[in-house]
Amino acid sequence: MKQKDLILYTGLIILGLAAPYLFPAFKVQLTILCVLIVLAMTWNLQGGEMGYNSFGNILFYGLGMYLCASVQVGMFFPLAEWTESGGEKTFEHTTTQFFQGMGFGLLVAAVIPTIIAGLIGYSILGLRGHYFAICTLGLGIAAGEIAGGIEIIGAGQGFTTPPFPKDIVDPEARGKFFYFLSFIMLIGTFIFVKWIYGSRFKLILNAIRDNEDKAEAMGIQTMKYKIVGWMVSAFFCGLAGGIMGGLIGYIDSTDVAFDGREMGVFMVLMAILGGKGTLWGPVIGATLFHFLKEGFWTFILGWQYVALGVLIVVIVIYFPEGLMGWLREKYPNRFGEVIDEKDRKAQVELK
Amino acid sequence: MDFLIFQAPILMVQASLDGILLGILFALIAYGMALQWGVMNIINIAQGDLVILGGYIAYTMYLAGIHPGWGVIVSPIIMFFVGWGLYKLVINKVVDRDLFISILATFGIAIVFQQLMNFIFGADVVVAQSEYGTTMLFDNSVTLPNSKIFSAFISLLYAVILVIYMKKSKLGRAIRATAQNARAAKILGVDTEKVYAATFGINAALCGVAGALIAITFTLHPYVGLPYTVRSFMIVIVAGLGNLPAVAISGMGLGMFEEFADYILGTEFRIGSVFMLLVFILVYRRFKLSRKREYLK
Numbered sequence: 001m002k003q004k005d006l007i008l009y010t011g012l013i014i015l016g017l018a019a020p021y022l023f024p025a026f027k028v029q030l031t032i033l034c035v036l037i038v039l040a041m042t043w044n045l046q047g048g049e050m051g052y053n054s055f056g057n058i059l060f061y062g063l064g065m066y067l068c069a070s071v072q073v074g075m076f077f078p079l080a081e082w083t084e085s086g087g088e089k090t091f092e093h094t095t096t097q098f099f100q101g102m103g104f105g106l107l108v109a110a111v112i113p114t115i116i117a118g119l120i121g122y123s124i125l126g127l128r129g130h131y132f133a134i135c136t137l138g139l140g141i142a143a144g145e146i147a148g149g150i151e152i153i154g155a156g157q158g159f160t161t162p163p164f165p166k167d168i169v170d171p172e173a174r175g176k177f178f179y180f181l182s183f184i185m186l187i188g189t190f191i192f193v194k195w196i197y198g199s200r201f202k203l204i205l206n207a208i209r210d211n212e213d214k215a216e217a218m219g220i221q222t223m224k225y226k227i228v229g230w231m232v233s234a235f236f237c238g239l240a241g242g243i244m245g246g247l248i249g250y251i252d253s254t255d256v257a258f259d260g261r262e263m264g265v266f267m268v269l270m271a272i273l274g275g276k277g278t279l280w281g282p283v284i285g286a287t288l289f290h291f292l293k294e295g296f297w298t299f300i301l302g303w304q305y306v307a308l309g310v311l312i313v314v315i316v317i318y319f320p321e322g323l324m325g326w327l328r329e330k331y332p333n334r335f336g337e338v339i340d341e342k343d344r345k346a347q348v349e350l351k
Numbered sequence: 352m353d354f355l356i357f358q359a360p361i362l363m364v365q366a367s368l369d370g371i372l373l374g375i376l377f378a379l380i381a382y383g384m385a386l387q388w389g390v391m392n393i394i395n396i397a398q399g400d401l402v403i404l405g406g407y408i409a410y411t412m413y414l415a416g417i418h419p420g421w422g423v424i425v426s427p428i429i430m431f432f433v434g435w436g437l438y439k440l441v442i443n444k445v446v447d448r449d450l451f452i453s454i455l456a457t458f459g460i461a462i463v464f465q466q467l468m469n470f471i472f473g474a475d476v477v478v479a480q481s482e483y484g485t486t487m488l489f490d491n492s493v494t495l496p497n498s499k500i501f502s503a504f505i506s507l508l509y510a511v512i513l514v515i516y517m518k519k520s521k522l523g524r525a526i527r528a529t530a531q532n533a534r535a536a537k538i539l540g541v542d543t544e545k546v547y548a549a550t551f552g553i554n555a556a557l558c559g560v561a562g563a564l565i566a567i568t569f570t571l572h573p574y575v576g577l578p579y580t581v582r583s584f585m586i587v588i589v590a591g592l593g594n595l596p597a598v599a600i601s602g603m604g605l606g607m608f609e610e611f612a613d614y615i616l617g618t619e620f621r622i623g624s625v626f627m628l629l630v631f632i633l634v635y636r637r638f639k640l641s642r643k644r645e646y647l648k
Binding site for chain 1: 394441444445448450451452454455456458459460461462463464465466467470577581584588617619620622623626627629630633634637638641646
């Protein structure tokens with residue numbers, strides 16, 4: 001690692017650790033930001049690097065959310081009675097039970113969606129291009145509709161996740177706990193994605209994106225790598241969903257968990273805004289998007305969805321390459337691209 | 352199995368008839384989608400929201416004291432210009448691009464439409480009463496609202512008009528030529544830009560008709576557009592582009608599937624079953640094609 005990078009990463013980690021103390025009023029927003037960055041980065045692995053634009057990663061996110069909460073409740077109390085009482089405090093988690101449940105729940109929330117992605121991957125990833133996009137959109141929405149009809153997880157009434165234990169008196173503790181949880185997840189995701197960016201796996205994903213038939217002809221077992229790529233996305237989406245569920249404290253089938261209209265589109269949009277197929281693009285995109293979104297929600301309440309829709313149209317039409325793509329075109333040297341002047345002139349003449 | 356529908360076979364007749372009448376309506380929306388997909392190579396996620404907007408036009412007429420049945424004439428005229436405007440504003444920038452771009456851009460349009468409709472017409476479920484009465488069949492055991500028969504009839508009428516128009520008129524020929532080869536059509540003097548705008552306008556007009564019919568037969572709500580988009584997408588991928596009889600038949604099939612799913616699984620799983628059917632159809636076709644080492648294009 002170069003010295004410049006080292007300074008950058010140390011600075012960012014210190015900033016991340018200090019953030020909840022610097023901006024104590026924005027802890028929830030900072031937590032959501034971490035989750036959004038994770039979602040954007042893992043969507044980018046699949047959508048940007050592999051070229052499989054999925055609207056359906058919300059499926060794993062929602063699944064993780066329900067699984068984490070169900071495990072957290074179901075480990076100690078009967079789940080059906082808990083949801084039936086609709087959040088009335090008939091049962092109460094002790095401090096150890098809460099954290100044990102949360103830890104185990106997050107594990108399940110990450111592992112089960114990964115397995116499901118592996119199981120359905122062979123069928124779904126055989127579709128290409130827009131068929132894949134529409135199919136995954138259908139999967140995400142179907143999951144929401146079906147979850148809204150299942151009694152044991154609260155059906156349309158919703159599912160209240162266990163409240164933070166009362167024994168901890170510090171009023172800041174809940175915010176800090178969820179912030180650091182999501183921050184650790186963010187660091188873990190970043191290290192993992194960075195490792196992938198330096199590996200052969202990323203090159204294979206790029207080959208699949210650029211021309212799947214040729215990649216297959218070169219002897220790459222594309223299906224295997226596509227499934228693994230999707231499983232990686234599913235793992236982190238599930239984890240992020242589990243944390244989000246605990247943070248929000250209430251799970252609704254279509255408005256919180258399988259929220260294809262919001263979170264499902266956000267993760268695509270954040271990656272595109274920052275620049276698909278770059279390491280830092282989704283991070284920058286998610287941060288910028290979060291600021292924009294909160295701005296809309298604060299200053300033009302009521303019109304926020306209109307603004308959001310217009311934002312989607314503008315980003316997609318005018319900045320399909322995103323911020324990083326724009327910078328890359330402007331300052332190619334910074335990105336380590338060497339442009340052959342002769343070649344460039346020849347290209348211009350051809351045009 | 353102790354489902355009601357198997358105990359009382361007459362319910363099957365009811366469900367089938369309902370499904371067929373509903374399916375004709377779906378086929379009309381799907382035909383609009385096939386048209387724009389074939390000609391402009393875009394997938395319009397906002398299709399269902401155009402339908403709902405068309406429905407609200409009929410509902411506004413109903414509120415103003417005009418019979419909502421007239422909506423099937425007024426709504427397409429207004430919606431044609433909405434579609435034209437939408438094309439000039441946004442769609443013309445996504446026509447030659449990647450299909451994913453058009454999916455995302457129209458998703459954005461859909462969100463804007465939903466929210467604007469929510470502002471203007473409110474978030475309540477509304478219905479425009481047509482007061483056409485009902486027809487009873489088989490000793491009063493099958494009830495068929497006349498409004499559904501009316502809607503199926505109007506849908507067929509518009510479909511026939513459109514087919515004749517596409518065959519005979521100059522614009523229709525230009526649209527078909529552009530669908531076959533846009534570049535060649537341009538060379539031969541077809542103003543493709545105008546053809547695209549007209550195609551999108553016609554699509555929106557079809558949505559307007561369907562919406563007006565939905566306003567009198569079913570209910571309207573600002574956020575129920577997406578299922579209509581998915582239904583029409585599904586019909587198009589089953590029937591192919593520009594094959595009208597196949598579109599009509601698969602529309603009816605989808606309508607019947609929905610009605611049966613409604614009876615067997617329960618109403619709360621109706622929309623979910625539509626989306627699951629989409630996934631199953633796509634996966635089925637994927638496996639069928641992969642035997643020949645091909646894939647859906």
